[in-house]
Amino acid sequence: MGERLPLRSRPTPTVHSRSSGDQLKSPPFAYVAPTSVEEALTLLAEHGDEAKLLAGGQSLVPLLALRLASPSALIDLSGVPELDYVRRENDHIAIGAMTRERAVERSEVVREFVPLLSVAMPLIGHLAIRNRGTVGGSAAHADPSAEIPAVAIACDAEVVVRSSARGERTITSDDFFQGFFSTALEPDEALIELRFPVVGPGTGVAFEEATRRHGDFAMVGAAAAVRTEGAHIVEARIVVIGVSDKPVRRREAEQALAGAEPTRAAFEEAAALAADSLTPPSDLHGTSTYRRHLVRVLVRRALESAVQHSQEGG
Amino acid sequence: MSETVDILLTVNGTQRSANVEPRKTLADVLRDDLELTGTHVGCEHGVCGACTVLIDGEAARSCLTFAVQVRGSEIVTIEGLAEDGEMNPLQQAMQASHGFQCGFCTPGFLMQITALMNENPKPSEPEIREALSGNVCRCTGYQSIVAGVLRATGQSPISDSTHQE
Numbered sequence: 317m318g319e320r321l322p323l324r325s326r327p328t329p330t331v332h333s334r335s336s337g338d339q340l341k342s343p344p345f346a347y348v349a350p351t352s353v354e355e356a357l358t359l360l361a362e363h364g365d366e367a368k369l370l371a372g373g374q375s376l377v378p379l380l381a382l383r384l385a386s387p388s389a390l391i392d393l394s395g396v397p398e399l400d401y402v403r404r405e406n407d408h409i410a411i412g413a414m415t416r417e418r419a420v421e422r423s424e425v426v427r428e429f430v431p432l433l434s435v436a437m438p439l440i441g442h443l444a445i446r447n448r449g450t451v452g453g454s455a456a457h458a459d460p461s462a463e464i465p466a467v468a469i470a471c472d473a474e475v476v477v478r479s480s481a482r483g484e485r486t487i488t489s490d491d492f493f494q495g496f497f498s499t500a501l502e503p504d505e506a507l508i509e510l511r512f513p514v515v516g517p518g519t520g521v522a523f524e525e526a527t528r529r530h531g532d533f534a535m536v537g538a539a540a541a542v543r544t545e546g547a548h549i550v551e552a553r554i555v556v557i558g559v560s561d562k563p564v565r566r567r568e569a570e571q572a573l574a575g576a577e578p579t580r581a582a583f584e585e586a587a588a589l590a591a592d593s594l595t596p597p598s599d600l601h602g603t604s605t606y607r608r609h610l611v612r613v614l615v616r617r618a619l620e621s622a623v624q625h626s627q628e629g630g
Numbered sequence: 631m632s633e634t635v636d637i638l639l640t641v642n643g644t645q646r647s648a649n650v651e652p653r654k655t656l657a658d659v660l661r662d663d664l665e666l667t668g669t670h671v672g673c674e675h676g677v678c679g680a681c682t683v684l685i686d687g688e689a690a691r692s693c694l695t696f697a698v699q700v701r702g703s704e705i706v707t708i709e710g711l712a713e714d715g716e717m718n719p720l721q722q723a724m725q726a727s728h729g730f731q732c733g734f735c736t737p738g739f740l741m742q743i744t745a746l747m748n749e750n751p752k753p754s755e756p757e758i759r760e761a762l763s764g765n766v767c768r769c770t771g772y773q774s775i776v777a778g779v780l781r782a783t784g785q786s787p788i789s790d791s792t793h794q795e
């Protein structure tokens with residue numbers, strides 16, 4: 317602190333416009349706005365891993381604002397309408413990378429054929445975030461607590477990626493999501509589409525989360541899809557987030573439920589199986605023990621409400 | 631300083647142009663270039679909602695959108711709500727309900743509420759709370775804001791036992 321001057325003799329402050337130079341939060345970058353996927357891929361190949369694709373910006377812009385990323389160029393996909401679609405193709409629902417999260421939330425096709433994705437959408441941030449954030453952006457960003465990767469892993473969705481040099485490849489969700497903010501995407505590849513298999517009849521779904529504040533990333537979340545036939549569970553899928561560097565399937569718990577009757581005891585047992593072998597990280601938001609406890613509670617709740625949902629007619 | 635780009639926007643019904651660095655957010659451009667300082671910036675990373683505006687009719691964070699991304703779009707800001715210098719019915723209802731104190735959060739709230747009312751003219755209290763969950767207010771405790779939305783949509787405000795103005 318400088319010497320305190322009496323009020324009257326203080327110099328008039330100079331007003332700096334935030335527009336000038338480094339008063340802006342984001343580091344500078346070159347901006348390119350392709351109008352087709354092909355053009356975007358060519359640009360991506362030219363710029364290499366110095367460039368980043370810009371989708372909804374709801375994860376990338378905060379990273380730039382905090383200067384945790386400083387790409388030399390941003391390739392904006394806003395003007396590439398061909399990546400914005402939800403459509404049924406045979407036994408799967410194809411969702412283009414630039415489809416906004418809010419559009420998926422509103423989609424009747426998704427509600428009917430990929431109900432787990434539908435119930436997960438309102439859990440992502442807030443309305444204004446989902447209006448801009450995209451399915452492809454969330455998948456490519458691969459936040460370990462994000463809902464879309466969890467649903468993709470639960471549903472065995474496929475991820476279609478493309479580069480100008482090598483064309484297209486289709487990757488299973490298990491292989492695509494590799495860990496903490498990391499995916500199978502090569503620097504010259506763009507995510508094109510996610511393919512979610514159409515659910516079978518009698519499937520109920522639920523996504524349960526514990527968050528500090530409404531709309532925050534989950535401390536722990538549990539997704540469940542349960543298919544019942546008559547009085548028995550035919551198949552259960554359980555994925556947990558917030559406990560590892562990527563969403564994790566809980567196969568032991570799933571197997572314990574196959575063929576079982578949907579009783580509280582069966583859910584309790586499956587929830588214990590889902591929780592017990594996990595060693596979640598401890599951080600500011602919760603200890604490892606607390607997170608493991610949450611897994612047990614949330615998996616049980618998710619199973620209960622999934623079965624209830626399936627019995628109401630899916 | 632990187633190269634600048636010419637952009638055209640329709641802001642509150644008027645065509646506006648600016649020549650800006652691509653790294654300027656829509657909030658920066660509205661406030662600094664177009665001198666529309668009604669849009670407030672708080673956190674500048676998407677959490678507080680103060681900077682919420684309508685982009686082609688949908689509520690969005692102007693701090694998380696580069697202006698170049700929305701070239702050609704229709705933007706509505708808090709300055710676009712009043713009609714002929716008169717506060718619109720939502721603004722009047724918020725005033726009548728004491729829906730703000732310092733007013734820092736108010737522009738963002740009003741834009742998010744405008745989007746809600748466009749989609750759902752009679753939102754229930756839970757729907758209002760859900761829609762406003764991404765807007766932070768450090769003053770009011772939210773009750774009077776929710777009451778303002780109920781009033782604006784012709785519904786009776788929250789009972790006085792839970793709401794003390």
Ligand SMILES: Cc1cc2nc3c(=O)[nH]c(=O)nc-3n(C[C@H](O)[C@H](O)[C@H](O)COP(=O)(O)OP(=O)(O)OC[C@H]3O[C@@H](n4cnc5c(N)ncnc54)[C@H](O)[C@@H]3O)c2cc1C
Pocket residue numbers: 368369370371372373374375376377378413414439440441442445448449450451452453454455456457459461462463464501505506507508531532533534675676677694
């Ligand atoms: C306040 C707040 C709360 C949030 N809460 C949640 C939450 O609870 N759950 C949740 O899941 N998310 C949450 N998000 C993140 C939000 O869902 C993001 O929108 C999403 O993760 C990224 O999508 P985007 O379209 O905005 O991508 P961008 O931010 O544009 O891009 C993200 C990354 O993906 C890359 N990328 C984008 N598109 C492609 C593509 N087609 N091919 C290859 N790479 C690509 C970009 O280069 C960048 O590295 C929150 C965000 C905010 C600001």
Ligand code: FES
Pocket residue numbers: 670671672673674675676677678679680681682691692693694
């Ligand atoms: S300033 Fe944009 S959300 Fe806080």
Ligand code: FES
Pocket residue numbers: 729730731732733734735736766767768769770
């Ligand atoms: S009125 Fe002061 S922050 Fe909301």
